[in-house]
Amino acid sequence: MGFGGYVVRRLLLVVPTLIGVTIISFALTHLLPGNPALVKAGPLATPEVVQEIERSMGLDRPLPVQYWRYVSGLLHGDLGESASTGRPVLEDFRQRIPATLELTLASLLVAVGIGVPLGVLSAVHRDSVLDHVSRVLGVGGVAMPSFWTGLLLLYVFFYLLGVAPPPLGRLAADVTPPPRLTGLTVLDAALAGHGGALLSALHHLMLPALTLGFAVMAPLTRMVRATMLEILESDYVKAAWAAGLPRRRVVYGDALRNALIPVITVLGVIFGFLMAGNVVVEMVYAWPGLGHYAVTALVTKDPGPIQSFVLFVAVMYVFVNLAVDLLYGLADPRIRLR
Amino acid sequence: MTALLSVRDLSVQFVTDDGVVEALDTVSFDVRAGEILGVVGESGSGKSVTALAMLRLIRPPGHIVGGAVRFDGVDLLTVSEEQMRAVRGRSISMVFQSPRTALNPVLTVGRQIARLFALHQRASAPEAWRRALEMLALVGIADPERRARQYAHQLSGGMCQRVMIAMALATAPRLLIADEPTTGLDVSIAAQVLELLRDLGRRTGAAIVLITHDLAVVAEVCDRVTVMHAGQLVEMADVRTLFARPLHPYTQALVRSIPRIDQDVTLEPIPGTVPSMLAPPPGCRYADRCPRVLDVCRRARPALLGAGPEHEVACYAVEQDVGVTVR
Amino acid sequence: MHWRRLTANRLSFASLCALLVVVAAALLAPWVAPYDPDETDAAAALSSVSLHHLLGTDLYGRDQLSRLVHAARVDLLVALSATAMALGLGSTLGALAGYRGGWVDQLLMRAVDAVMAFPAFILAMGVTAALGNSTANVVAAIAITHVPIYTRLIRGEMLKVREMEYAEAARTVGNRPRQIVLVHLFPNCVPPLVVQATLAMGFAILTVAALSFIGLGIQPPQSEWGQMTAEGAGYVVSGEWWLVLFPGLAIMATVLAFNLIGDTLRDVLDPRMRGVR
Numbered sequence: 007m008g009f010g011g012y013v014v015r016r017l018l019l020v021v022p023t024l025i026g027v028t029i030i031s032f033a034l035t036h037l038l039p040g041n042p043a044l045v046k047a048g049p050l051a052t053p054e055v056v057q058e059i060e061r062s063m064g065l066d067r068p069l070p071v072q073y074w075r076y077v078s079g080l081l082h083g084d085l086g087e088s089a090s091t092g093r094p095v096l097e098d099f100r101q102r103i104p105a106t107l108e109l110t111l112a113s114l115l116v117a118v119g120i121g122v123p124l125g126v127l128s129a130v131h132r133d134s135v136l137d138h139v140s141r142v143l144g145v146g147g148v149a150m151p152s153f154w155t156g157l158l159l160l161y162v163f164f165y166l167l168g169v170a171p172p173p174l175g176r177l178a179a180d181v182t183p184p185p186r187l188t189g190l191t192v193l194d195a196a197l198a199g200h201g202g203a204l205l206s207a208l209h210h211l212m213l214p215a216l217t218l219g220f221a222v223m224a225p226l227t228r229m230v231r232a233t234m235l236e237i238l239e240s241d242y243v244k245a246a247w248a249a250g251l252p253r254r255r256v257v258y259g260d261a262l263r264n265a266l267i268p269v270i271t272v273l274g275v276i277f278g279f280l281m282a283g284n285v286v287v288e289m290v291y292a293w294p295g296l297g298h299y300a301v302t303a304l305v306t307k308d309p310g311p312i313q314s315f316v317l318f319v320a321v322m323y324v325f326v327n328l329a330v331d332l333l334y335g336l337a338d339p340r341i342r343l344r
Numbered sequence: 345m346t347a348l349l350s351v352r353d354l355s356v357q358f359v360t361d362d363g364v365v366e367a368l369d370t371v372s373f374d375v376r377a378g379e380i381l382g383v384v385g386e387s388g389s390g391k392s393v394t395a396l397a398m399l400r401l402i403r404p405p406g407h408i409v410g411g412a413v414r415f416d417g418v419d420l421l422t423v424s425e426e427q428m429r430a431v432r433g434r435s436i437s438m439v440f441q442s443p444r445t446a447l448n449p450v451l452t453v454g455r456q457i458a459r460l461f462a463l464h465q466r467a468s469a470p471e472a473w474r475r476a477l478e479m480l481a482l483v484g485i486a487d488p489e490r491r492a493r494q495y496a497h498q499l500s501g502g503m504c505q506r507v508m509i510a511m512a513l514a515t516a517p518r519l520l521i522a523d524e525p526t527t528g529l530d531v532s533i534a535a536q537v538l539e540l541l542r543d544l545g546r547r548t549g550a551a552i553v554l555i556t557h558d559l560a561v562v563a564e565v566c567d568r569v570t571v572m573h574a575g576q577l578v579e580m581a582d583v584r585t586l587f588a589r590p591l592h593p594y595t596q597a598l599v600r601s602i603p604r605i606d607q608d609v610t611l612e613p614i615p616g617t618v619p620s621m622l623a624p625p626p627g628c629r630y631a632d633r634c635p636r637v638l639d640v641c642r643r644a645r646p647a648l649l650g651a652g653p654e655h656e657v658a659c660y661a662v663e664q665d666v667g668v669t670v671r
Numbered sequence: 672m673h674w675r676r677l678t679a680n681r682l683s684f685a686s687l688c689a690l691l692v693v694v695a696a697a698l699l700a701p702w703v704a705p706y707d708p709d710e711t712d713a714a715a716a717l718s719s720v721s722l723h724h725l726l727g728t729d730l731y732g733r734d735q736l737s738r739l740v741h742a743a744r745v746d747l748l749v750a751l752s753a754t755a756m757a758l759g760l761g762s763t764l765g766a767l768a769g770y771r772g773g774w775v776d777q778l779l780m781r782a783v784d785a786v787m788a789f790p791a792f793i794l795a796m797g798v799t800a801a802l803g804n805s806t807a808n809v810v811a812a813i814a815i816t817h818v819p820i821y822t823r824l825i826r827g828e829m830l831k832v833r834e835m836e837y838a839e840a841a842r843t844v845g846n847r848p849r850q851i852v853l854v855h856l857f858p859n860c861v862p863p864l865v866v867q868a869t870l871a872m873g874f875a876i877l878t879v880a881a882l883s884f885i886g887l888g889i890q891p892p893q894s895e896w897g898q899m900t901a902e903g904a905g906y907v908v909s910g911e912w913w914l915v916l917f918p919g920l921a922i923m924a925t926v927l928a929f930n931l932i933g934d935t936l937r938d939v940l941d942p943r944m945r946g947v948r
Contacts, residue, residue, distance in 0.1 A: 022781060022784070023784055023785065023788050025785075026781055026782065026784060026785025026786075026788060027785055027788050027789070029785065030785055030786065030789070030794075031797075034797045034798065034800075034801040035801070037801040037802060145927070145930065145931070146923070146927065148926075148930065149873065149877075149922075149923045149924075149926040149927035149930055150919075150922075150923050151877055151880050151881060151884075151897065151900075151919060151922050151923070152881070153880075153881065153884045153897070153900060153901075153904075153919075154900060154915065154918075154919030154922065154923070157900065157903075157904055157907050157915045157919070158915070158916070158919070160907050160908065161907045161910075161912050161915070164908060165907065165908060165909070165910050165912075172908060173908070240445065241440055241442060241445040241446040242445065242446050242447055242448045242449070244396075244401065244440065244446075245438070245440050245446040245447070245508070245511075246448065247401060247432070248399055248401055248432055248433065248437065248438040248440075249432065249433035249437060249438075249460055249463075249511060249512075250429050250430070250431070250432035250433030250434055250437075250460070250463060250464060251429075251433070251459075251463065252429060253425075260448055260451075263450055264448070264449065264450055267450070278790035278791075279790070281790050281793060282790045282791070282792035282793055282881075285792070285793075285796065285885060286881050286884060286885060289884070289885050290904065301885050301886065301887075304800055304886070304887070305886050309800060309801075312796065312797065312800045313797060313800065313801070315793075316789070316793050316794065316796060316797035316800075319789070319790060319793045320788055320789045320790075320793065320794075323788060323789065323790055324788055338449075338450070339449065339450055339495045339497075340449055340495070340497045343494075343495060343497075343498060
């Protein structure tokens with residue numbers, strides 16, 4: 007009953023948070039300068055027509071009613087329309103999500119794949135050259151704006167070394183895209199057996215994933231290192247060693263296993279940074295994802311997509327944190343069995 | 345009688361930001377087969393460091409800087425790490441204080457015992473599990489099948505300590521080092537744990553080094569006692585002699601500070617605190633707190649000399665009493 | 672063995688110096704800058720680092736060093752205003768929540784939770800997009816995302832103080848509880864507030880730079896480091912590196928300085944917050 011209670015309590019917390027998120031999102035959409043009815047009506051509309059449109063959009067109703075309409079709209083998947091593409095925002099989202107997902111997953115892979123081992127090795131070989139270098143990178147990395155990292159990487163690897171492709175999208179212009187199954191170009195190319203497309207997709211994914219992965223790596227590495235150090239000082243590590251277990255097994259088995267559990271909680275925070283970084287990195291590399299879509303829409307005076315994007319990210323963030331908390335509860339027997 | 349384990353001139357240092365801490369200063373004692381040897385002293389006296397050093401568990405910034413730990417005729421301080429690993433947990437094992445934190449929180453207790461069998465005796469998984477259950481029953485844990493599948497946080501402090509003892513005795517070691525096994529436990533639970541240790545020691549023939557700051561524990565179960573102060577060994581005797589006729593001023597003060605139910609004596613706390621072992625002065629480290637301090641005490645360390653059968657003490661004042669010329 | 676402490680101090684000393692240089696450059700921009708930042712010079716367009724133009728020029732021949740120095744004003748001003756606003760508003764709300772308790776506290780805490788449910792940068796994007804692209808709106812957007820931290824901090828301290836207050840009231844006839852609260856509250860709050868605010872300056876600069884980079888917030892002709900980087904972004908692929916390197920370097924150096932100083936302050940002022948070294 008203990009863990010069940012934990013799950014229920016955690017699930018219940020989601021509801022007020024989501025309500026709060028929709029309220030803020032509603033406030034943001036209603037803060038938009040100008041009268042949306044005017045925009046919809048067009049410059050030649052008469053005041054009566056504008057009023058008519060206002061009524062049909064429900065703009066003359068009291069705020070709570072408008073909020074209710076907004077939320078019910080959301081629940082039906084109505085995220086408004088994009089003035090620039092002319093399509094429902096939801097549809098545009100559906101088309102763009104895979105690109106963002108691909109970038110996010112690849113960056114997560116980079117961040118975890120490099121960040122976690124780096125943190126572990128830093129802790130195990132404390133005060134070594136590796137440790138100092140990783141700490142310097144950590145402190146420095148946090149201060150580097152991700153767009154700058156991306157541009158510098160582009161300069162070095164594209165302009166100077168020529169090993170990276172130009173920042174024009176997910177595939178080289180002369181490569182036929184694979185049939186769209188998941189929308190993740192790398193996966194689709196692999197599934198379809200298109201070697202050329204697979205290589206091109208990976209080639210194009212390389213720099214963006216490195217940029218974003220590096221941008222979010224620092225907090226992860228720092229936390230892994232701190233947790234690992236704490237655990238290496240703990241009594242049970244000493245006891246395991248005293249019982250004759252080889253040091254390597256104690257460190258990379260017992261200690262690491264314990265250290266990875268609190269690291270799960272950091273993943274939730276990392277996701278927030280990833281989403282924020284996504285927007286910037288997509289702009290740097292012209293990566294056709296959600297962030298790119300929302301920002302370019304804004305530049306063309308189309309305000310809908312960006313607010314929908316903000317809401318979408320927040321909702322995702324809430325659920326990712328929920329998943330992280332539940333995962334943590336499962337992984338730690340102290341929570342699972344109490 | 346040849347000793348099971350013999351510690352000679354063991355010295356340990358810790359390198360800190362503020363300087364070098366001399367945690368152990370040429371400590372020497374023997375552990376005999378089958379006996380229960382108590383190591384007693386205030387916190388900071390180096391008791392735990394001695395235990396860790398015996399199993400070569402001292403890690404930087406700590407270093408064993410001198411001495412020998414002879415076990416089975418071999419100096420453990422000179423063997424390879426691999427050979428040392430074969431000794432740890434098998435011939436010599438250790439029980440730590442604060443039992444709950446000494447158990448891995450994410451492994452079942454059964455697994456933690458079982459894997460020792462797999463490690464030291466190459467037992468198969470089901471065989472190791474079966475023997476783990478046996479050990480749990482041996483240390484007096486009811487319903488071992490259920491308990492083995494539980495985690496440390498689901499067991500009481502006393503039960504955790506029993507699990508620790510089970511882990512330590514799993515491979516029938518010849519020497520068990522118990523570092524403050526009863527600290528933090530209820531008095532009644534502590535008594536049970538001590539009883540268990542003594543009982544198992546007798547049954548398996550293992551010698552036990554019992555480290556504690558509590559003289560009552562020592563009086564209860566130990567055969568012989570060594571007294572430590574600030575990293576130096578000051579007195580060693582069999583338990584009765586130590587309590588009846590303590591010779592070293594520090595031991596005397598310790599004994600005097602025990603509340604006694606049969607006498608109406610004022611409790612006398614020992615003045616001062618354990619001196620800092622950061623660049624300590626030469627000579628006896630009890631000098632500043634000692635009521636019988638002599639000039640020579642501050643200049644040179646007194647040697648551990650015999651003062652009777654099963655009684656050794658390192659003190660110039662005691663030498664003087666007996667008529668040995670003190671330089 | 673004291674060298675480790677000295678190095679730490681040397682590092683933060685260096686950071687402080689670096690920061691002072693940046694602030695000085697910003698304050699004295701009109702006098703320090705070798706050129707007028709808006710002055711164009713078609714002949715010198717897109718020229719690299721040289722004696723005439725220490726940091727090169729852009730498409731219009733504008734001197735990058737001058738622009739950089741003027742942009743420092745904007746970045747620092749935005750960061751300072753946003754942090755000050757957030758500090759003021761957040762502390763007030765936190766004190767209110769902690770002092771009043773009850774439904775006021777609940778409401779404020781739910782609001783704080785809702786704000787924190789958004790990744791900070793994403794929310795800043797949303798607010799700036801909603802309010803419109805202006806410096807003031809960017810300041811407001813960043814401030815909003817920072818308010819929750821201070822609110823929670825002050826509320827925590829306030830709750831602690833309230834407990835003490837009850838104890839005191841039990842002894843004395845409790846008059847002027849507000850006085851007691853303020854006397855006890857401030858000393859405890861100042862250290863963590865100072866540390867947070869210093870670190871927040873770094874975040875604020877990164878946020879305004881990123882917002883401007885993607886086109887939100889600071890608009891030309893005002894120059895800002897992120898915006899300058901955006902202007903130079905298109906030229907990286909053709910090898911004009913100086914347009915991107917220097918503004919980004921300025922951002923990194925300033926943020927790094929704030930972070931290092933903040934970390935040192937944390938070690939000095941609030942040992943409880945000290946992490947593992």
